[in-house]
Amino acid sequence: MQPTALPAGQSWFTKSPIDANLVAFTEPFLNDYFRANFYHLKGRDLDLVIDAGMGLARLTPLLDLTPGKPVLAIATHVHADHVGSLHEFAERAGPRLEAGAFATMPDRWTFADEFRALAEPVSRLPAEGWRTEDYRIRPAPLTRILDEGDRIETGDRTFTVLALPGHSFGCIGLYDERDGLLFSGDAVYDDTLIDDMWCSSRDDYRATMRRLLDLPVRVVHGGHGERFGETRLKQIARDYLERQ
Template structure:
């Protein structure tokens, strides 16, 4: 599939990454197809309408699972009828993202573009989605989309209601902004929690039968061996007393964190 803004990668015949490589954040959203419905994990930046892509990939009804409420993950939420979010991020979805001004969000959306955005994108009027979710998620929820069960892990730190999603059928672990490579995973804003982020990293590192890790930025698909590195990083951060705002960037084998 060719598109001016989005890059579609088939991970397998029922799983697609929809990526925005023309933006400096290199955001990935993920479309998962079941036998009865589909799930879209996040809706991207909102620079382009991601629904024009999902409409070409499936006729199944689509439910949106929000890993967390930051502007680069909820950009096209308004194009879908069914939206899930963790209860701790519900307020941000309805009333705006805490700790980030609209001016800063617009600046971040429009800078360092390497592809020409769609003509409909106007950074001066860009406004993050706000609206009421269809339903709230919590730790341990399982969504069965027909032969494919998706388990919700509450993994706060980057935001209060950040979640990770484990696909039991495939062994795929979708980690949102909790774990990715190249640029630092961060918890340095006042609205973040380094302590919660490290606890969340520890939680996902113990999920069994992970075959591939999919973060929401940078490299598309990481070997599950990175979870072993995460266990060691968690131990080192705690032992060295680094789990606190202002301690800077901490680099490990395959990823880094910034507090």
């Protein structure tokens, strides 16, 4: 049976408040493989949007943005399920090692072609007439390039950029050392980790997991799955290292 469009007024996204300043989003009608988490963090002086979903529906109207307040959208890496709505934001940041791909969003880097090839990419259509074969990611050239150790200041938080390669060679995380908060993208999450793509490196992933074993965290918000704490983070890292 062919999927039907969402009823009028129903959002393509789910919106899950975590605390007064942090909201998680996902796209429940996507194929499981491409269903990712992305986040809106309100800061005193600067809001952060961390990753941006597939881009099948507009994201910005759903965000509780303050008129005139700056917003920085940060992509943890350039894969389709994290950059689809990045073009909706005027200020865009991402990892140096993948920076060139954001300007054109080619299939080789984003894997959008794999989404188009799925037999069942969505369980509902994001809009009447939407067709999988037409799916493309709009270019979103970076306005800020991020490297290991860079700082992102929101006014009430400081995030340090961590290079966490393995899933892809450009993967980064955002770490608030004072609070123990880590946005990890696809470097680590509580589900099956993917390390067998052309842009993956198991050697890099092992180094990332060893680094995460020593990282003090309170909570990890990953690119997929549920959030988790330090004990689970260390278990995931150890399990990966033992398998490898």
